[in-house]
Amino acid sequence: MQNTSHDAAGGGSTPAAPALSAGGTRTGSQKVIYAAIAANLGIAAAKFIVAAVTGSASMVAEGIHSAVDTGNELLLLLGERRGARPADRRHPFGYGKSLYFWALIVALSVFSLGGGLSIYHGIAALRSPPPLEDPLWNYVVLGVAALFEGYSWNVSRKALNAVRRPGTSLWQTVRASKDAAVFTVFIEDSAALLGLVIAAAGIALGHYCSNPYFDPAASIVIGLLLVGAAFTLARETGGLLVGESIDREQLAALRALFARERALDSVASLRTMQLGPDEVLLAASVQFRRGMPIDEVEQAIARLQSAIAAEHPAIRHVYFDAAALRAALH
Template identity: 35%
Template sequence: MATQDTSNKPIFYALGANGGIAAAKFAAALYTGSGAMLAEAIHSLADCTNQLFLLRGLKEAKKPPDESHPMGYGRVVYFWAMMVALLLFFLGGAFSVMQGIEHLRDPEPLSNVHVALGVLGVSVALESFSLYGAMKEIRKTSGDKPFFRWFRETRQSELLVVAGEDIAALCGLSLAFIAVLLTVVTGNPIWDACGTIAVGVLLMVVAIFITHEVKGMITGESAAPEVHAAIKAHILARPEVDHVIHLITVQWGSQLMVAVQARMHAQPSDHALVEAINTVEETIQQRWPTVKWCFFEPDFEPGAD
């Protein structure tokens, strides 16, 4: 059974990889004068900041409930994930596009291109390592679900952001490599400027996709479809329950809130009815440990005898 709990390892993998990559890219950008390389360096720096944001969000999410937040701080991770998406869009994407437009207006020849190509190659290897760590965690919870379906249905904002960043980074590195290579082959620095713009547009598109998914989490999404369906099937299979009238599941960070309205089988007393409800709630929380809150309302359907 999959849960929403995830390891911080993918974030640390990404932070370590992007820190080294950013330093190498900035040095190569200054050494070669490549706008595409500078765009990639800014992207890696933004990614480092993003991982720090995610780690802060996960730390804040562990704060215990209090009077002002009786259900805890689990959903604060969605706020920090949204901050990451905005940073990726403006600092990574928009800056790169502006940098590319400036180089189009005033193109400059590249120098020591072999350095830029070498750094890009090493960066691909490090980003691949980071993406491997993220995909390893994804496979623990996604089962046989295709990646894009997982991306649309997952409630793990931090893992979604890391995977999205890594994919954008690998695609961006490929674009930058092609741009620098075309500049060398043709001798025309316009290709480098076009590569810078392409990297920026790519980052902005990825940021928009991440923002759209995180927006759903912030506004209050249910549990993943297969989890919601499994909980409903479990309740229906209980001998104490006659029919599920309504079921609400709400993802609360790494935890779940479940609210059930159901018609119960007749019980000999009020005390027996309460015990039956408690039994159903206990079985739900035993099977899904991430269900932190379970609210159960026995009721009759409108028009029922």
């Protein structure tokens, strides 16, 4: 358990009330990842087998998609484990951002391997489309894949719903989420389910119209879908990696907390940075009442720290502007 500290004029630190454990949240995130790995591994093998039998270009694209997703989930699991390492001398704020780094690698993987290979394979198949074969096994595998992907998607959806605020949509919850493991799996699985629909439509239209070009065209559309998903993931994880703040509602609640402290004259700024899914740094620039005795200043800081720990347990590090503390003592 990590103590909260403040930057005083002398550079010391004062322990605050301990932050609540986030172990339950991280366990939930890992459950989402394991569910996605199990689903995608089996689906990828089935898709490639059927693609080899039927020659379907869209099934090859779907197989590539599921194989890439399996690798991506393993990278997220690596990020989870590296991010859980305790702080040390070289990383005094811990390794929480490791998850954001690996989630960004996942986004690049979806773009290059998932989207790029699917588009390339579709274009190659358009130049020389394979003959139409009996689509029965394609439909069987797509149906089974939809069940597995739907299960994995539902696990990630439940994890998002657990932190979803009343009146907000699921997409707004994804945008507000700081847990890259959960929203990455959700976005990947959402793209996977849409890809299955596109693949099925391409195969069905090809056989209905006796036109072999619909199937490779579906492969290209799937690739473009994955490129869009990759850009979405890169935008979300990139913002977290470079130091995204907590959202406006949380910041407003934090300002209200400081406003309740009678020892403060004003609050100039509250700057926050997400250090990991459940870890936030707060730098508070405040003005204490002038002429306060040092013991009253310390008591006010202790009250603020205790209130922050109780109402915002993710805020593990609190630093107060040393200039404001010096001003209060003169």
